[in-house]
Amino acid sequence: MMLLKRLVACVVTFVAVFAGGAAAFAANEPMGQPHPWQMNLQAGVTPVMDDIIWFHHFLLWIIVAITLLVMTLLLVVIVRFNARRNPVPSRTTHNTLIEMVWTVVPVLILVTIAVPSFRLLFYELKVPPADLTVKATGKQWFWSYSYPDQKIEFDSLLVQDKDLKPGQPRLLTVDNELVVPVNKVVRVLVTGADVIHSFSVPSFGIKIDAVPGRINETWFKAEREGTYYGQCSQLCGRDHAFMPIAVHVLSEKDYAAWLATAKKKFSADNSGPTTLAAAE
Structure with a gap:
């Protein structure tokens, strides 16, 4: 478990340093055009683009959380359920709680993504009175x-x-x-x-x-x-x-x-x- 904790800590540290470096680099980017080694979206100058950038970052954190969760589960399986630690394999074939969790949680995640996504799409498509x-x-x-x-x-x-x-x-x-x-x-x-x-x-x-x-x-x-x-x-x-x-x-x-x-x-x-x- 100590190895698992260290691996998770390293990943979290890498993500934090990477995000901080990207934000600092983006602060110096030229406005309105791409630049060498660009990793983020161009800085927004309209309400629509500001919402797109917010939604992009919102999805990015969800993706990072899911990735870390899956990686953690894989490491737990590798460490705790290998053949050496379990010479007699488990014969478990069903777990109602786990099946409910892996059904309900993805649905909640999709709903969480869909609501701001549809709101943004309607905002982009509805043209306000033009000047x-x-x-x-x-x-x-x-x-x-x-x-x-x-x-x-x-x-x-x-x-x-x-x-x-x-x-x-x-x-x-x-x-x-x-x-x-x-x-x-x-x-x-x-x-x-x-x-x-x-x-x-x-x-x-x-x-x-x-x-x-x-x-x-x-x-x-x-x-x-x-x-x-x-x-x-x-x-x-x-x-x-x-x-x-x-x-x-x-x-x-x-x-x-x-x-x-x-x-x-x-x-x-x-x-x-x-x-x-x-x-x-």
Whole structure:
């Protein structure tokens, strides 16, 4: 039993040190984008992503507890019920209490997981009254954004490595970012122009397919200013890996200034969207 206690203590210590180190490392990670050796989810900047992170950690502790329990039971069986300690094997074939426990406890665990899981799913799917509506259209291999109420439309293409400025992340930087105001509910209409794409921004907790001939919708409410990155998350052809998403969250004042400029630059009534051919 002393060996068993030491093994359990070592595992618990390892988990605590690992969790503490991961938390300290995550505190220094860049916002809105992946980083080398990342082990956790990206830091959330929306209520939905905050709930996703909470649910992830909640499940992780349940998984750790179950793993430790099963490992402990296996060690107990190995130590106490081996052939050397039990030269005459037990002929026990039934134990009502144990069978009730291993039936009821898993059911309770599943219910404990299901309740917050369904609550989170409904929270993600129910789009609240929107302050701003944007439409994202996936194309091979870039995104087109339009603001129906403001009559703005433009394409967003990957910035090549040779054109990157200092501090701009490779394979994530685009020429025209999707710009939204902070602390506003943004409704996103998503569709595809050719094949199935997927609009995904991890820091917002959103990921939804862009299907040709169909409009899907999702939403987010960014609570911090900054630039947040995502990528097409549905294999869509040769340049699937070069189809980033960049969302720039501005203060209301800066967003109003950008909007005034964008109406002149990207007016859907005049010049229309910047085309792929023109960008090349």
